[in-house]
Every structure is written in C-alpha cells, then in structure tokens.
Amino acid sequence: MRATRAAVALLATFSIVTAACSDDDKDTTATTGAPDTTTADTGGTDTTTAGETDYLWTPNADLLAAAEGEVNIIVWAGYAEEAWVTPFEELTSCTVNVTNGETSDQMVQLMQGGEYDGVSASGDATQRLIAGDEVEEIDTAEYSSYADIFEGLKLQAWNSVGGKPMGIPHGRGANLLVFNTEAFPEAPDSWGVMFDGGAASDGAVSVYDSPIYIADAALYLMATQPELGITDPYALDQAQFDAAVALLEQQKALTSQYWALYTDQQAGLEDGTVLAGTTWQVIVNLALENGAKIDAVKPKEGATGWSDTWMLSSKAANPNCMKLWMDWIASPWANAQVAVYFGEAPSNAKACELDGMAEHCTTFHAAEDEYWSDVWYWTTATEECLDGRTGVSCVPYTEWVNAWTTLRS
Amino acid sequence: MGERLDDAPLVAEPASAGGRAKGPSRPSRAINRYFHGRRKLGVATLLGLPLSWMLVVYIGSLALLVVSALYRLHPRTQKPTHDLTTDNLLAAFKFWDSDVWDGVVFPFLRTAGVALLVTAICAAIALPVAFFVAKIAWKWSRRGLIVAMLLPLWAGYLVKGYAWRAMVSPAGGRFAAAGKGGGGFLESTIHWTPGFGRVAIVLAEVYLWLPYMIMPIYAGLDRLPPSLLDAAGDLGARPFRTFRSVILPMLKPSVAAGAIFTFSLTLGDYIVPKIVNNGTERFMFGSSIDAVLGAPNQPLAAAFTLWPLVIIILFLLSMKRAGAFESL
Known part of the structure; x- marks a missing residue:
C-alpha cells in the first residue's frame, strides 16, 4: 500500500514535470520544426579565405x-x-x-x-x-x-x-501560388483558385496562418472588386476590411490546411493532400527535392511579398x-x-x-x-491609412489580429 | 525530544574525536540548543522557504497574470503599457457578443468538453485494467504489469505526439510524389485512419494521460479489502452488482483524483493537438492563447487564460467534494 501511494505521488510529480516541459518545448520545437539551433566548432582562421572558396569578405x-x-x-x-x-x-x-x-x-x-x-x-x-x-x-x-x-x-x-x-x-x-502540376495540367494564373474555388484544388488549399494573410484577400479583391476602392492591401477601411474577412470566411470551405510551420505545407505538397496554396519559394524547392509534382507562379493580380x-x-x-x-x-x-x-x-x-x-x-x-x-511588401497596417487617404480611418493591425483569431477559432 | 538529541552525541562521540573541544563549540549543537523550546520558530524556519516560494513564485505569477490582463496594448509597438483597461477582459468574457462567443467562449467550452470526454474515456479504460492488475492478475506478475502501465511515461511528450502523427497520417492524394502519400501506420496496416483532426486529438490525449488515471484507481483498489468482495458474493451479489454497489462507491475518490490529472492536463494541452492536427483548425483553446500571445498581444492572452483558471478552480472544488484529495 505504501508502495502504491508512493507511485501515485511520483505520478503527480511526473505530471508537473510534463506540464512544465511542454511549455519549454513549445519554444524549441513546435515553433521551428527544423533543427533549431545551429552551432559549429569555431575554426579560428582570421583570413578571408578558409579552405578553397573565396568568401569575398573581410571582417571589420x-x-x-x-x-x-x-x-x-x-x-x-x-x-x-x-x-x-x-x-x-x-x-x-x-x-x-x-x-x-x-x-x-x-x-x-x-x-x-x-x-x-x-x-x-x-x-x-x-x-x-x-x-x-x-x-x-x-x-x-x-x-x-x-x-x-x-x-x-x-x-x-x-x-x-x-x-x-x-x-x-x-x-x-513574393508570396507565390503553388499548385500540383498533375491536378493542374494548365498552370493557374489567378489567386481565384484559392478564393473562388471551382478548381481541382477545392478542399485541398493551403493557407498561411497569420493575420497578415488578410492582405492577400484584399489584394485579390483589389483586382476583382474595383468598386470597393482598395488601392493598397494594407490600407483597408472598415468596409474594405469586412469584405476581405468575408472572403476568407468563404475560403474556409476550400481549405485543408493553415500552415505556420513550413514543414507542414511541405509535407502536404509531397503527399498530395495540398494541391494549391500560398507559399514561399524555399518550400517549393524543398518539396521538389523530395519529388513533389509542383510548380509556383506569381498570379496576374500580383502578390504580397x-x-x-x-x-x-x-x-x-x-x-x-x-x-x-x-x-x-x-x-x-x-x-x-x-x-x-x-x-x-x-x-x-x-x-x-x-x-x-x-x-x-x-x-x-x-x-x-x-x-x-x-x-506588396508586408507592412504593418495603422489607423492612419497607408495609401494617403484622409478623412477615413483604416483598420489597425491589432484589429487584424482579432479578426484572424475569430476566423481561426 | 530536544533533550534526547542534545544528549545523544555525547554518548556516541567516537574516541578518535576525543581531542576536539566538546559541546558548545559545535555549530549544529548551538543551533539545536537555540531552537529548543522555540517550537513556532522551528516550524517557521522549516516551512518558510517553500511557503514563500509557493506564495511569491506560484501565486504571485498568477496574480501578475490577472493584473497584466488589465494592461492596454500600445497600438504601434504592440507592447503592454501600464494604462489600465477592461477591454481585454471584455474581449474574453463578453459572451453575449457574438464575436466573443464564436471566437473565445465557444472554443473554450468545446475544449472543456474534450477534456471531459478524455477523462471519461480514460476512466472507462482504467477501471477494468486497474481491477485486473490489482485483484485478478497473479501476484508475481503485478509488479511487471505496473511497470508496463507506467512505461509510456518514459517516452518524451513530443516523441509521443509525433508518434501519433505518424500513426494517424492519412493516405496522400492521387497526386502524391513517388514514395509519398502511403499514409501512416494505421492506413498502411488496417487501411483505416481517423486522419488528422479531432478524433486524432482525442486518441492522442487519452494515450498521453491514461497512466495518470490508472494509478490512483489501482491504488484505491489495492486498499480495497478482498473480504468485502467475498462478503458481497456470500450475500448473493452478482459481479456487476458487486462492482456497482461495493467497488464503485469506494473508488469514487480515486477516480476523482485521476480525473483531476486527465482533465487539467487535457484542458491545457495544445502542442500535441497541433502536431496531430496538421494545422487544419485551432481546436484546443490553448492554441488560441498561444496564437494571441504570439500576435503579440500579451494582455489579451492573459485575459484568455482566466477562462481555464476559473474552470479548473470549479473542477477542483467539485472533485474535492468527491473526495479526491483523500485519495492522493
């Protein structure tokens, strides 16, 4: 009986340790996915050329x-x-x-x-x-x-x-549109495959999981709904912002993945569960190395970057x-x-x-x-409209964060 | 007791130490003498350090959490300022507002529901397993079985998370790369997998926290005198009746103790859910807190954490009524 009591007490300790570890682990692994820390022994040569490569650099x-x-x-x-x-x-x-x-x-x-x-x-x-x-x-x-x-x-x-x-x-x-070349024998040239659907990638779309992605929706609206009057995807008044968020709500039905870890999207591109998505060239390169059948383009509407x-x-x-x-x-x-x-x-x-x-x-x-x-390079939305409009206030980035939280919950 | 301690060294003083000065010059004896008869001071010295750690570091950080939920975020730098505001609390608790309901309250209640479900499943598995080990299995095999039940705790938390990811990983699409898309262990062996998502989360959580339910129940059964089961049988109770009327009431505190572990551990977990979810949705409330913290909106994240805090307190109180703390 004493032994089992001790075992239970031990368990309680374990649970505390596990809980504590899970918090630490978040920083090192969940947020990076890739080898987290790169360290190497220092060699200690003070010349610009070590080995045979000319590094074309002289340290100050x-x-x-x-x-x-x-x-x-x-x-x-x-x-x-x-x-x-x-x-x-x-x-x-x-x-x-x-x-x-x-x-x-x-x-x-x-x-x-x-x-x-x-x-x-x-x-x-x-x-x-x-x-x-x-x-x-x-x-x-x-x-x-x-x-x-x-x-x-x-x-x-x-x-x-x-x-x-x-x-x-x-x-x-630029943030590019990646697509599976077998699902799309003809390369798509519009972000429409990610927002309007009706394409081979419906239900297999991969979206970047950050509030800044609201700008991608705004960029698409800038080209497809000129009556909204968007001139800069980071300068959105309330009506324009609401339209972008509504478009993202609609996009949910097409989406299979919101990626924050680039390795998540890479895996999806490789095993064919992601057929279209917003991506970085580096992810495309890594997935291609593993045999993924994909390609990436900058669509006609332009891109965030x-x-x-x-x-x-x-x-x-x-x-x-x-x-x-x-x-x-x-x-x-x-x-x-x-x-x-x-x-x-x-x-x-x-x-x-x-x-x-x-x-x-x-x-x-x-x-x-x-x-x-x-x-359109990523920039922080402020209340003061970045496109120079006066007499109207724009939705600041803190509100983007709130809208994204609601959208993703 | 003090006198005996004072006298003991004199008797036990080894001969070889004879050259040393005796008594008062030894600091430990001086300390002993000082505390002799000062009982309250003794208790205070003994408990002072751990208690103040508990108060300052543990309770203090919780208090800081509540206070920081009142800080206003600087709109441009996104750093918390010392201006006080109730905006964050409203954004977390104004459940009659549909945005807050959809974005905060409902996801939280959903998470609490998952925690209850995981607790129920763990109890349903743990009861028969613990009963078997404690009452049916041969005595000589008991120790080995206990080790087997605890074995999953020897693997790292993240290792188990990624193991489940590898288990439930679904088959790839038609357009998978060569050699990819075969799916995980379940898919390739039994051709069925729940895939990434909610079912996988519940399975992984049950796996992670099951030992924490089994052990208290096992301890409770171990304490249960076998004569009670014999008596129930002699009085004509069938096995199920014995279980319902004799065993279960006596195990209630043990189940409650296990439930404290499984419920709170599931409620706060979001990393393994993220791993076996493949980013499809923010299913657990912890993911929302994590995302808001990274936004970065520290005050709002602090306000969000008050939800689990409130629920855990309520849960602990209800488990206390079930006698959980007598069984720990």
Missing part, C-alpha cells in the same frame, strides 16, 4: 577584435544554413545560435523579450520594432557590404527613419558579432548562397556577378524594378 578589424564569441539570431527558416554559417564561424570565431521564426508577429514577440542580438525582419515587423525602440540605427561605415546593396532597397519606409538606415537589406521575394532587413537589437548582448553577421550575410558570396537556397532576389548587386548567379538574378528579378511594382 575593429569588430573582430571585440567579437564576443557568439551571437543569437532570429531568422526566417532557411536564412542561416550550415553552408554559410560555418564559414562565418571560422572567419570570426562567433558561434551562431539560430532560432527560426514562424511569423513576423512571433519575431516581434521574441525581440521584445530582449534575449536576441538581431533578427531578419520583414517590413511588417520592422516598423513595430522601430516604434518600440527594439532595434538600433546602424552606422553604415561599419558594414563593408552596404555600398553594394541595390539602391532601390536602401532607405525605404520599412528600414529607415528620417533618412537614417535602421538595418541592412537582406533580399526580397517581403523585403527583409537585418536589424541589430538595442539590447544586444553580442553587438559586435551581430554586426559582423549582418555584414557577412549581405556580402556577395553569402548573400548569393542564401538567395539561392531560399529562392529570393539577393540584395547585394555584386552577388549577381558571381559565377552562375546571373540566371538566378534574372529568374528572381533582382534588378527589375518593374517586376516588383505589383508586389
């Missing part, structure tokens, strides 16, 4: 002298892979600890905690980070790569304040290693690596001059301003 000597030995960064999945993290660790002796973010919202939340040195933030996160003083203005003199960044990406509304740069542009891309910026936390414990990382990831060789891996346009003009990169830069329209004219 002052920063290198004061390097802290490690750096903790929040990144989009695919932005910090071994291929270009390891050389960085060898060149600088800064060990890189990587945490993947699922959504911009989550990245903002993590940065507010103040435990990270920096982040690869999209435009909808950068403005919140700047407004909250989470990030610092950068001194471009400390970054040898800054001079080679495409001028069209510098000093934009999402990465600067009053003409002062708040980060290093990383690259840009991102222009990402590396930002330095104002509470960074390792500012020198972070600055070195920001300079490294924007340098031609590393920037080319990440752009190819992720499937996006690089930000460094010289990245396009490297061997074999010309085709990539053409495919992803790195230097074509016209291609980007109908790509």
Whole structure:
C-alpha cells in the first residue's frame, strides 16, 4: 500500500514535470520544426579565405577584435544554413545560435523579450520594432557590404527613419501560388483558385496562418472588386476590411490546411493532400527535392511579398558579432548562397556577378524594378491609412489580429 | 525530544574525536540548543522557504497574470503599457457578443468538453485494467504489469505526439510524389485512419494521460479489502452488482483524483493537438492563447487564460467534494 501511494505521488510529480516541459518545448520545437539551433566548432582562421572558396569578405578589424564569441539570431527558416554559417564561424570565431521564426508577429514577440542580438525582419515587423525602440540605427561605415546593396532597397519606409538606415537589406521575394502540376495540367494564373474555388484544388488549399494573410484577400479583391476602392492591401477601411474577412470566411470551405510551420505545407505538397496554396519559394524547392509534382507562379493580380532587413537589437548582448553577421550575410558570396537556397532576389548587386548567379538574378528579378511594382511588401497596417487617404480611418493591425483569431477559432 | 538529541552525541562521540573541544563549540549543537523550546520558530524556519516560494513564485505569477490582463496594448509597438483597461477582459468574457462567443467562449467550452470526454474515456479504460492488475492478475506478475502501465511515461511528450502523427497520417492524394502519400501506420496496416483532426486529438490525449488515471484507481483498489468482495458474493451479489454497489462507491475518490490529472492536463494541452492536427483548425483553446500571445498581444492572452483558471478552480472544488484529495 505504501508502495502504491508512493507511485501515485511520483505520478503527480511526473505530471508537473510534463506540464512544465511542454511549455519549454513549445519554444524549441513546435515553433521551428527544423533543427533549431545551429552551432559549429569555431575554426579560428582570421583570413578571408578558409579552405578553397573565396568568401569575398573581410571582417571589420575593429569588430573582430571585440567579437564576443557568439551571437543569437532570429531568422526566417532557411536564412542561416550550415553552408554559410560555418564559414562565418571560422572567419570570426562567433558561434551562431539560430532560432527560426514562424511569423513576423512571433519575431516581434521574441525581440521584445530582449534575449536576441538581431533578427531578419520583414517590413511588417520592422516598423513595430522601430516604434518600440527594439532595434538600433546602424552606422553604415561599419558594414563593408552596404555600398553594394541595390539602391532601390536602401532607405525605404520599412528600414529607415528620417533618412537614417535602421538595418541592412537582406533580399526580397513574393508570396507565390503553388499548385500540383498533375491536378493542374494548365498552370493557374489567378489567386481565384484559392478564393473562388471551382478548381481541382477545392478542399485541398493551403493557407498561411497569420493575420497578415488578410492582405492577400484584399489584394485579390483589389483586382476583382474595383468598386470597393482598395488601392493598397494594407490600407483597408472598415468596409474594405469586412469584405476581405468575408472572403476568407468563404475560403474556409476550400481549405485543408493553415500552415505556420513550413514543414507542414511541405509535407502536404509531397503527399498530395495540398494541391494549391500560398507559399514561399524555399518550400517549393524543398518539396521538389523530395519529388513533389509542383510548380509556383506569381498570379496576374500580383502578390504580397517581403523585403527583409537585418536589424541589430538595442539590447544586444553580442553587438559586435551581430554586426559582423549582418555584414557577412549581405556580402556577395553569402548573400548569393542564401538567395539561392531560399529562392529570393539577393540584395547585394555584386552577388549577381558571381559565377552562375546571373540566371538566378534574372529568374528572381533582382534588378527589375518593374517586376516588383505589383508586389506588396508586408507592412504593418495603422489607423492612419497607408495609401494617403484622409478623412477615413483604416483598420489597425491589432484589429487584424482579432479578426484572424475569430476566423481561426 | 530536544533533550534526547542534545544528549545523544555525547554518548556516541567516537574516541578518535576525543581531542576536539566538546559541546558548545559545535555549530549544529548551538543551533539545536537555540531552537529548543522555540517550537513556532522551528516550524517557521522549516516551512518558510517553500511557503514563500509557493506564495511569491506560484501565486504571485498568477496574480501578475490577472493584473497584466488589465494592461492596454500600445497600438504601434504592440507592447503592454501600464494604462489600465477592461477591454481585454471584455474581449474574453463578453459572451453575449457574438464575436466573443464564436471566437473565445465557444472554443473554450468545446475544449472543456474534450477534456471531459478524455477523462471519461480514460476512466472507462482504467477501471477494468486497474481491477485486473490489482485483484485478478497473479501476484508475481503485478509488479511487471505496473511497470508496463507506467512505461509510456518514459517516452518524451513530443516523441509521443509525433508518434501519433505518424500513426494517424492519412493516405496522400492521387497526386502524391513517388514514395509519398502511403499514409501512416494505421492506413498502411488496417487501411483505416481517423486522419488528422479531432478524433486524432482525442486518441492522442487519452494515450498521453491514461497512466495518470490508472494509478490512483489501482491504488484505491489495492486498499480495497478482498473480504468485502467475498462478503458481497456470500450475500448473493452478482459481479456487476458487486462492482456497482461495493467497488464503485469506494473508488469514487480515486477516480476523482485521476480525473483531476486527465482533465487539467487535457484542458491545457495544445502542442500535441497541433502536431496531430496538421494545422487544419485551432481546436484546443490553448492554441488560441498561444496564437494571441504570439500576435503579440500579451494582455489579451492573459485575459484568455482566466477562462481555464476559473474552470479548473470549479473542477477542483467539485472533485474535492468527491473526495479526491483523500485519495492522493
């Protein structure tokens, strides 16, 4: 009897431990899916070339002298892979600890905690980070790569304040329409397959699980219901916003999946349970490697997209290693690596001059301003309408969050 | 008692320690002497640290949760400010508003329903299993059977979650990639699977928390004198009557104790539900809290958590009436 009592007491302890662990686990596994932390032994060579590759980068000597030995960064999945993290660790002796973010919202939340040195933030996160003083203005003199960044990406509304740069542009891309090539022998050219249905993908549509996706619905309405008068998918007055949310309610019937973990969508694309969806090029690349029969397009209505910026936390414990990382990831060789891996346009003009990169830069329209004219970079909706309308107030992002919560419950 | 402790070392003092100064110079003895006769001080010193931990860290953080539900979120930076507002509480509790009902209250009640269902299923499985182990199985096999019942606890929580994902994973579509889409274990062996979703969530939750129901019931049955069962039989009760009139009333506290575990653990779980759900819906209320927290809207998330808090308190009170705490 005593033994069984002890067993019950032991169980009670177990349950507490399990409950506690499940909270911790959330941060490390449920939010990332991919290997969470990348660390590698530091080699300790101080030359620009380690091994046979020419990395085309010289670390800033002052920063290198004061390097802290490690750096903790929040990144989009695919932005910090071994291929270009390891050389960085060898060149600088800064060990890189990587945490993947699922959504911009989550990245903002993590940065507010103040435990990270920096982040690869999209435009909808950068403005919140700047407004909250989470990030610092950068001194471009400390970054040898800054001079080679495409001028069209510098000093934009999402990465600067009053003409002062708040980060290093990383690259840009569009949220694409992915489709199964067997279900769609003829490539679809409209987001309509995801919103109106009547296509092979009905009931097998995969939607990005973030409030920012409301802008995708607004973008579709911008093209299909001009009478609503939407001119910017992030500047929605109440009537326009309600129309977008109603469209998303209607979309539920077509949907099989809302993905936040990119691996969820990848699995769906591979096993054929997802036949159409909104995606990132990197997911398409990974699924294609596993034999998925898919392709992706930017539909005729245009697309939402991102222009990402590396930002330095104002509470960074390792500012020198972070600055070195920001300079490294924007340098031609590393920037080319990440752009190819992720499937996006690089930000460094010289990245396009490297061997074999010309085709990539053409495919992803790195230097074509016209291609980007109908790509609406993620940005944070504010009460003040972003499209310049006066006399009407727009729905702020906090309301987007509430609407999305209701939609998803 | 104090006197005996004071005297004991003198008797037990080993000869080899003879050179050392005796008595007062040893600090432990000085402490003993100080506490002698100061009973209240002794109790306070003993319990002070754990109690203050309980009050400050445990109750204190709960209080902080309630307070932070009153903070207003800065609209631009999305950080909580120290302006107080009741907006978050209204957004969580204004059940007569259809948006709040659809978005918060109903999902929460649904989650509580799932927790009750999981508890009921666990009890239905645990009663016969525990009865078999405690009363029917050969005595020598009992220890091994108990270990077998506890074995699932040796695997990690996430491991079990992903194992269930692999079990219920449905067959892929017609357009699956080569070698993909064969489905999970269930699909490939018995050609039936509940697929990702609600049924999978209930199955996984039952699996996760079943040992927490079995053990209290087993402990309760272990305490049940076999003579009672014999007496019931001698008085002409058939097995079912014995179970209903003798065993079940005596097991009520044990079932209630197990229910506390299974109900609260299911109510708060959202990670395994997310894993076996494949993102089809936010089925468990915890997912909503998680999403709102990540929005980031910390004050609103805090307001949401008051729902499970209220229900758990009510549930604990009702289980206390059933005698759960005498059985722990």
